[in-house]
Amino acid sequence: MVYGKACHLPVEVEHKAYWAVKECISGLKGGIERKLHLVELECLRFESYEKSMLYKERMKAVHDKNIRRREFRARELVLLYNSRLRLMLGKLRTRWEGPYRVEKAETYGVYHLRHSSSPTIFKVNGHHLKLYHGEKIKSNKKVEVFLLEDAPGGEEI
The missing domain is CATH 1.20.5 (Single alpha-helices involved in coiled-coils or other helix-helix interfaces)
Structure with a gap:
């Protein structure tokens, strides 16, 4: 240095x-x-x-x-997936809303929906829809209801 x-x-x-x-x-x-x-x-x-x-x-x-192609026709009833529900509490709450009626089906999976209580029509991607089976279930079977207190052979202690 x-x-x-x-x-x-x-x-x-x-x-x-x-x-x-x-x-x-x-x-x-x-x-x-x-x-x-x-x-x-x-x-x-x-x-x-x-x-x-x-x-x-x-x-x-x-x-x-593994992707299921879903195709809906006009006048079918469908359920719409609510993606915003993830932010809300209640894990047992359903994420599907509806039923909505398909008014028109376009190419590439675009569907026009209308709710029965509202005249407004809006567009939705087909991946957010699933078929609604609620109104299709019709049976002529009679349903019997048994209450626990009326159960046969039940004795009170």
């Missing part, structure tokens, strides 16, 4: 310059090897890209196979 500042001796500077020149010369000799490594690295990158594309295609095929 000279007057509080670092100084470099000419020998150190010469040694570093010699080391740099030596590295450059050895780099020129191994240039072919370096190019081969770069080409190999490029091949590995391209191969991994191809494999990832094949994986994505297979995953898309599996996903698309």
Whole structure:
């Protein structure tokens, strides 16, 4: 240290310059090897890209196979999924609203719905709908109701 500042001796500077020149010369000799490594690295990158594309295609095929295509016709009754209900409390509360009547079905799964109590018609994506079976259930069976206090063979203690 000279007057509080670092100084470099000419020998150190010469040694570093010699080391740099030596590295450059050895780099020129191994240039072919370096190019081969770069080409190999490029091949590995391209191969991994191809494999990832094949994986994505297979995953898309599996996903698309499990998607149920829902098609509704005009005048059918459907239920509409309420996605905003997730923010509200009550985990046993149903997330399906309705029934709504399908007024018109367009291409790409767009449906025009109308509620029975409102004259307004609005558009909905078909993925948010499911068929409503409430009015279709009609049976001629009689239902018998048994109360626990009227159970046969029940004795009071």
